[in-house]
Amino acid sequence: MPNNREAATRGSADAKAWALEGAARFGRAVGETRREQGLSALELSGRTADLGYPITRSTIARIEGNHRAGKVDFAEVVVLAAALGVPPIQLIYPDQPAGEVEFLPNARVTSIAAAEHFSGEASLPGELRATLVRMQAARRYEELRSTISGLARMQLLGTLKPEDEAKRQAAQAEMERLRRDVESRRQPFYWGVSAEQMNGDDDG
Structure with missing residues (x-):
C-alpha cells in the first residue's frame, strides 16, 4: 500500500520553494545589513575569519544571491550574524x-510571530497551530482510507485474513473519530479533504 507521507518530501515542489524562500530572505538580509554598515563582501569575509570560521567572499556572494539551492549552514547563520553584530533572528526573519x-511550507505568518516562536518567546501562532493539526489529521485520514481500500481489494480476492479484518475495523473506528473531530471544529481539512468528504459526501 502507498505511503501518503512520501508525497511530501524535501524534494517536493512546496518543500523546495519554502527552502528557497528562507535562504533568499536570509541572503537578502545579510546583503542589506552589510551594505548599511559600509562593508564589502571581502571585509565581511575577513571578520568571519577573525571569529574562527572563515566564509569566503565568493560564498558570501552566493548566499546573498541565493545561488546555493536554498541551502544555508547553521554555522554560517551564527558567524555571519556575529560578524555583522546583529542577532541571528534579525537575518532569519x-x-x-x-x-x-x-x-x-504553505503556512504563512507575520515575521514577528515567527521570530517570537523561533526565539522561544511565544508558542506557535494559534492559526498556524490549527493548520498543522488539520494537515496532520488529513494525512492520517488518507492513510486510513488507503488501508481500507487495500483491505477491500484483498477481500474481493479472497485473501483477507482474520487479523486483516481486525485492522479494517480499527481503521474504520479511527476514521469515525476523525469525522467527529472535523464536525466539532467545523473547518475544512487541507490536501483536498473537506469535512463533507470525511463524512462520506464525496464523489469517490
Missing part, C-alpha cells in the same frame, strides 16, 4: 514587525 513569511 528580517521584515519585522509587519512583514510576512512562510514559516513552514
Whole structure:
C-alpha cells in the first residue's frame, strides 16, 4: 500500500520553494545589513575569519544571491550574524514587525510571530497551530482510507485474513473519530479533504 507521507518530501515542489524562500530572505538580509554598515563582501569575509570560521567572499556572494539551492549552514547563520553584530533572528526573519513569511511550507505568518516562536518567546501562532493539526489529521485520514481500500481489494480476492479484518475495523473506528473531530471544529481539512468528504459526501 502507498505511503501518503512520501508525497511530501524535501524534494517536493512546496518543500523546495519554502527552502528557497528562507535562504533568499536570509541572503537578502545579510546583503542589506552589510551594505548599511559600509562593508564589502571581502571585509565581511575577513571578520568571519577573525571569529574562527572563515566564509569566503565568493560564498558570501552566493548566499546573498541565493545561488546555493536554498541551502544555508547553521554555522554560517551564527558567524555571519556575529560578524555583522546583529542577532541571528534579525537575518532569519528580517521584515519585522509587519512583514510576512512562510514559516513552514504553505503556512504563512507575520515575521514577528515567527521570530517570537523561533526565539522561544511565544508558542506557535494559534492559526498556524490549527493548520498543522488539520494537515496532520488529513494525512492520517488518507492513510486510513488507503488501508481500507487495500483491505477491500484483498477481500474481493479472497485473501483477507482474520487479523486483516481486525485492522479494517480499527481503521474504520479511527476514521469515525476523525469525522467527529472535523464536525466539532467545523473547518475544512487541507490536501483536498473537506469535512463533507470525511463524512462520506464525496464523489469517490
